[in-house]
Amino acid sequence: MKSMLLRTALTLGALLTTSAAYAAPVTGGTLNFARNADSQLLDPVLNNANVDIWILTNLYSTLLLPSADGKSVIPGLATSWTPSADGKTLTLKLRPGVKFADGSPVTTDDIIWSLTRAVDPKNGIWNFLLASVASVKAEGDDTIVLSLKNPDPSLPAALATFNSAIMPHKLFEAAKGGTDAEKAQNFAEHPIGSGPFVLASWQRGSHMVLKRNPYYWKKDEAGQQLPYLDEVNLTVVPDDATRILQLKAGQIDATEFVPYERAHELQGDTNLTMDLFPSTQITYLQLNADPKLNDGTPNPLSNEKVRQALNYAISKKAVIQVVTHGLGTPMHSFMPSTTPLYADLGPAYSFDMKKAKALLTEAGFPNGFSLTAFAQAGKANDSSTLATLQQMWGQLGVKLSIQQMDLPTMDARQHKSDYQIRTAYWTNDIADPNEITSYFAYFPNIRNQFSGWQDARTDKLFLQSQVELDPAKRVAEYKELQQIYVAGAPMFFLYESPFAAATRKNVIGFRQSPLGNDMFEAAYIEK
Amino acid sequence: MLARIPGRLLQIIPTLILIGVVVFVLLRLLPGDPASALLGNRATPESLARINAQMGFDKPIWVQFLLFLGRLAHGDLGVSVTERIPVTRVILQRLPVTLCLVGFAAVIALVLALPLAFVAALRQNRLPDLALRGLFQIGLSSPVFYIGLLLLGFLGARLHWFPVGGLGQGFWGAVYHLILPAFTLALSLAAVLMRNLRSAIIGVLRADYVDFARAKGITPWRVLTGHVLRNSLITTVALFGLNIGVLLGNSVITENVFAVPGIGGLLVDAIFGRDYPVVQGVTLVLAVLVSLVFLATDLMESWLDPRLHA
Numbered sequence: 001m002k003s004m005l006l007r008t009a010l011t012l013g014a015l016l017t018t019s020a021a022y023a024a025p026v027t028g029g030t031l032n033f034a035r036n037a038d039s040q041l042l043d044p045v046l047n048n049a050n051v052d053i054w055i056l057t058n059l060y061s062t063l064l065l066p067s068a069d070g071k072s073v074i075p076g077l078a079t080s081w082t083p084s085a086d087g088k089t090l091t092l093k094l095r096p097g098v099k100f101a102d103g104s105p106v107t108t109d110d111i112i113w114s115l116t117r118a119v120d121p122k123n124g125i126w127n128f129l130l131a132s133v134a135s136v137k138a139e140g141d142d143t144i145v146l147s148l149k150n151p152d153p154s155l156p157a158a159l160a161t162f163n164s165a166i167m168p169h170k171l172f173e174a175a176k177g178g179t180d181a182e183k184a185q186n187f188a189e190h191p192i193g194s195g196p197f198v199l200a201s202w203q204r205g206s207h208m209v210l211k212r213n214p215y216y217w218k219k220d221e222a223g224q225q226l227p228y229l230d231e232v233n234l235t236v237v238p239d240d241a242t243r244i245l246q247l248k249a250g251q252i253d254a255t256e257f258v259p260y261e262r263a264h265e266l267q268g269d270t271n272l273t274m275d276l277f278p279s280t281q282i283t284y285l286q287l288n289a290d291p292k293l294n295d296g297t298p299n300p301l302s303n304e305k306v307r308q309a310l311n312y313a314i315s316k317k318a319v320i321q322v323v324t325h326g327l328g329t330p331m332h333s334f335m336p337s338t339t340p341l342y343a344d345l346g347p348a349y350s351f352d353m354k355k356a357k358a359l360l361t362e363a364g365f366p367n368g369f370s371l372t373a374f375a376q377a378g379k380a381n382d383s384s385t386l387a388t389l390q391q392m393w394g395q396l397g398v399k400l401s402i403q404q405m406d407l408p409t410m411d412a413r414q415h416k417s418d419y420q421i422r423t424a425y426w427t428n429d430i431a432d433p434n435e436i437t438s439y440f441a442y443f444p445n446i447r448n449q450f451s452g453w454q455d456a457r458t459d460k461l462f463l464q465s466q467v468e469l470d471p472a473k474r475v476a477e478y479k480e481l482q483q484i485y486v487a488g489a490p491m492f493f494l495y496e497s498p499f500a501a502a503t504r505k506n507v508i509g510f511r512q513s514p515l516g517n518d519m520f521e522a523a524y525i526e527k
Numbered sequence: 528m529l530a531r532i533p534g535r536l537l538q539i540i541p542t543l544i545l546i547g548v549v550v551f552v553l554l555r556l557l558p559g560d561p562a563s564a565l566l567g568n569r570a571t572p573e574s575l576a577r578i579n580a581q582m583g584f585d586k587p588i589w590v591q592f593l594l595f596l597g598r599l600a601h602g603d604l605g606v607s608v609t610e611r612i613p614v615t616r617v618i619l620q621r622l623p624v625t626l627c628l629v630g631f632a633a634v635i636a637l638v639l640a641l642p643l644a645f646v647a648a649l650r651q652n653r654l655p656d657l658a659l660r661g662l663f664q665i666g667l668s669s670p671v672f673y674i675g676l677l678l679l680g681f682l683g684a685r686l687h688w689f690p691v692g693g694l695g696q697g698f699w700g701a702v703y704h705l706i707l708p709a710f711t712l713a714l715s716l717a718a719v720l721m722r723n724l725r726s727a728i729i730g731v732l733r734a735d736y737v738d739f740a741r742a743k744g745i746t747p748w749r750v751l752t753g754h755v756l757r758n759s760l761i762t763t764v765a766l767f768g769l770n771i772g773v774l775l776g777n778s779v780i781t782e783n784v785f786a787v788p789g790i791g792g793l794l795v796d797a798i799f800g801r802d803y804p805v806v807q808g809v810t811l812v813l814a815v816l817v818s819l820v821f822l823a824t825d826l827m828e829s830w831l832d833p834r835l836h837a
Binding site for chain 1: 557558559560563564565566567568569570571572574575581609610611612617620621672676679680683684687690691692693694783784785786788792793796799800801
C-alpha cells in the first residue's frame with residue numbers, strides 16, 4: 001500500500017515535471033552522470049553487454065523507435081512502415097534530410113549496409129532478432145523495402161532495437177583494420193551516428209563525454225531542437241555508496257542503480273529527485289528440471305508438482321519487502337508486465353502453504369528433501385532472498401542449502417546444466433515478447449535457460465506466433481504460452497522491480513526506458 | 528653495489544616466467560570461462576562456441592600457452608575479451624593512475640611515520656607515545672573501504688574540502704582528487720612503519736655507540752639524524768619495500784571506493800569477466816613493479832648497512 005502511494009506520488013511528480021518541461025526547457029549545460037561500470041564496445045551489432053546497449057541509443061538512431069511505455073513502436077529515421085498483405089515485405093518511407101553527426105547525409109546505402117550487417121548470422125549475438133530478413137533494397141532515395149523469408153510480426157520492434165542502428169557505411173569502411181571486426185573495434189572508439197549525441201572523448205574505466213549532435217533530426221513537441229544539453233559526462237563510479245555521496249554533494253547531477261534500501265532516504269532529501277522507472281527487470285530463481293543432476297543424483301525438481309508446491313510456498317510479499325523494501329511487485333508470468341503481449345493471468349502462485357504441503361505429499365515427498373541453490377557471492381540481495389526461502393520451504397521439510405560463488409562460475413555451470421537452483425535476473429532488449437520467450441520457453445534454443453523443461457505445445461505456439469499476421473491471434477498464442485509456462489513452473493517466480501535512478505532536483509526529463517536505455521535526449525538542467 | 532643491478536634485473540626474468548605460468552594455469556583452472564561470463568543468460572551453445580573460437584580459447588591449453596609466450600616475446604599481451612582492444616593499451620591507460628596513487632600513499636605513509644616514530648620513541652610510554660600508538664592501531668585495524676567512505680562522507684560530501692572520488696582534470700586535478708584515497712591507503716602502512724621504526728629507534732637509543740656519540744659532545748640533533756636515524760631505518764626500509772606489494776593489493780579496494788580508474792579496479796573487473804589476457808597482463812606488470820621495488824629496497828638497505836655488501 002505504501003509503495004502504491006509512493007508510486008502514485010511519483011507518477012504525479014513526473015507528470016508535473018513533464019508539463020513544466022514544456023514551459024521552459026533550458027538549452028545548454030553539462031549533465032554529470034555516474035554509472036556503475038564503463039562501456040566495452042560501442043558497436044550496435046557486435047556488443048554483448050548492457051553497459052553498451054544502454055548508451056547506444058544516445059549515439060545512434062534506428063528506423064523505428066520504441067514508444068515511451070515500451071509496448072509499441074513509433075517513427076524514427078523512417079516516418080512510416082507498411083507490411084504487404086502477405087506479410088512478406090515491409091516498406092519503410094524515410095524521413096528526408098537526416099544527417100549523421102559529421103554532417104553527411106544518411107543515405108539508402110547506409111541503411112542497406114547497416115541492416116545487412118545486422119542480419120548476418122556471423123555477426124554478434126543479436127542477428128536472431130532480424131532472422132526473417134532475406135534482403136534489404138532501396139526504391140528511389142526515400143524508400144526501403146525489406147523482403148522477408150516469412151511474415152514477421154516482431155520486425156517493427158526489431159527495427160526499433162539497438163542492433164538495427166543505422167551506421168555511416170563510408171566512415172565505417174574508412175576505419176582502420178582488415179576485417180569487419182577490426183574496423184568495428186576502431187570505429188567504435190569514435191562512433192558517428194545520427195543519435196542525439198556523439199562521443200567526444202572516452203578515457204576507458206574513467207569517463208566518457210557525449211556532445212550534442214548539431215545535426216540531430218528530432219524536435220520536441222513545442223518545436224524546439226533536441227537535445228537540450230550540450231554535453232553529458234558519464235563517469236564510472238563502481239561503488240553504490242560513493243555514487244550517492246557524489247550526488248548529495250552535488251558533484252554529479254544524476255546516477256543510476258540506486259540500491260533499493262537507499263530509495264526512501266533519497267526520497268526524503270529535498271535536493272534530490274528519486275526516480276523509479278517502470279522496467280522490464282525481473283528477479284527469479286532459475287531451476288534445473290532435468291530428471292538427474294550432473295552428479296547422477298535424482299532431482300526432485302523434475303516433478304512438476306514439486307515445482308508448483310515450492311512456488312506456492314514462496315511468499316513473494318515477504319521477499320519483496322526484505323529485498324526491495326516494498327518497491328517490487330510479484331511476477332505474474334515469466335515475462336515482465338511491461339512486455340508487449342504480456343497477459344495478466346493473476347499472481348503466478350500466490351502464497352499457500354496448505355496447497356504446497358498437499359502437492360508435495362501427492363508428489364511423494366511428504367517429508368521433504370534437500371536442495372542446493374547458488375547465490376552470487378557478495379550480493380546481499382541474493383543471500384537474503386535465499387535465506388527467506390530457507391525459512392518458508394523449511395516448513396515443508398525442504399532443506400535448502402546455499403552455495404556462494406562468483407557470477408562467471410554460476411553462469412558456466414548453468415550453461416552446462418550443472419546446477420539445481422540459481423539466482424537470476426533478466427531485462428528485455430526488444431519491445432516484443434519473442435526474445436525472452438526464445439530464451440525461457442522455446443526449448444530448441446537453449447533448453448529454456450538450461451532448465452531442461454520442455455513443452456511441445458509451447459514450442460509450437462512460439463513458432464506460430466513468430467510468423468503470425470493476425471495481431472489478435474498472436475495475443476491469444478502468447479496468452480496460452482504464458483499459461484502453460486506458469487503451470488509448468490520451470491522457474492521460481494519472484495518479483496519485478498523498477499530502475500532506481502536519482503537526480504539533483506534541477507535535473508528534468510532524464511528517463512530510463514523499460515528496456516534500460518539511459519535517455520538523455522530530453523534531459524535538461526533547470527537554472 | 529651498482530654493479531649488481533644488471534644481474535639482479537636478469538634474475539627477475541625467471542621469476543616473471545614462473546608467475547606467468549602459474550597465473551596462466553590457475554586462471555584456466557578457475558570455474559567459468561570468458562564466453563560464459565560475457566554472454567550470461569543470453570548465451571546459446573553456438574554463440575559460446577563462436578566466441579571461444581574467436582579468442583582462441585578452444586585450443587588445447589599448451590597451444591594457448593605457447594601462443595601466449597610467442598606474443599609475449601614481442602611485447603604483445605593479447606587482446607582484452609570484454610573491451611576488445613590490446614591489453615597493453617588497456618593497462619597503459621590505467622597504470623599511471625595506480626602508480627601515482629601508490630606512490631602518493633607511500634610518501635604520505637613515510638611523512639606520517641618518520642617524525643611520529645621519533646616522537647613516540649623519545650616519549651616512550653608517555654602520553655604522546657600511547658596516543659599515537661592507539662590512533663595508529665585504529666588505522667591498522669579498520670577496513671580500508673570503511674575509512675574511505677567515512678572520509679568521503681565527512682571531508683568530501685559534508686565539508687566540501689575534497690572531491691567525492693573521481694580523478695578530476697589535468698595533473699593538479701588528479702593530485703587533489705588523489706589526496707583522500709592516498710591518505711586512506713597510507714594509513715595502514717604508516718601504522719606498520721611507525722611501530723617498527725619506533726621500536727628500532729628505542730633499540731638504537733640504548734646502543735653503546737649512541738652513548739659514545741653523546742659523550743663526544745655531539746649535539747642531540749646530530750646524534751638523532753646521523754646515528755640513530757640511519758641505523759634504525761634498516762629494518763624499516765625492508766618493511767617498506769615488502770609493503771609496497773600490500774599497498775598495490777589494497778589499492779583494489781581504495782580505487783573502487785574512490786572511483787579511481789586504476790589497475791586494481793581493472794584487475795577485479797577482469798577476474799569477474801574471466802578476461803584471461805587482461806588478468807595475465809596486469810599480473811605480469813604488477814610482478815615487474817614489485818620486483819623492481821624489492822630491488823630498490825635491497826640497494827637502499829646495503830647503502831644504509833654496508834655490512835650487507837659481503
